[in-house]
Amino acid sequence: MSVLKVIEVLGNSTESFEDAVNNVVKEASKTVKNIKSVYIKDMQVTVNNNEIAEYRINTKVCFGIMDD
Template sequence: MTLIKVIEVLAESDQSWEEAARRAVKIASQSVRNIRSIYIENFEAAVSEDSIRVYRINAKISFALEPADE
């Protein structure tokens, strides 16, 4: 049986929400193995002078736990 763990992350990009999601997965993969999915929970943008400056996401990343050596 495979166990899945979920972590919540916040990420941002000055390009797009999609880029923020890519960054979230890329950075999480540096310390977490077996990433299976990302679920975007919230989208937010910081606006300055009538223009979007930063795209932000709140996401849940799921990954498979590795079995302990028996």
Template sequence: MSIAKVTEVISSSTVSMEDAVKSGIERASKTIEGISGVWVKDTKATIKNNKIEEWRLTLAITFVLND
């Protein structure tokens, strides 16, 4: 039987939402083993001069606990 845990992180990117997800998972994987899924819980953007300056995403990262 496997037990999973969910932790939340906030990731940002000036490029795209997808880039924010990728960089969030990449950074989380440095300290979390066994990542099995991600849920984008919230999406926000900062605006400057009527253009999106930065995407900010709240990610719920699921990982399986080690035995």
């Protein structure tokens, strides 16, 4: 039987939503091991001078709890 844990992580990027997801995985993996999936809960952008300035995402990161 496997046991998984879910944490909420916010991410952002000035490039794209895909880059924001990559940033979430990259940063979360520094302290969380065994990441299984990332669920994108919410997406939004900030606008400056009628152009997208920043892509923001609210994610749920799912990872396995490891036995020692």
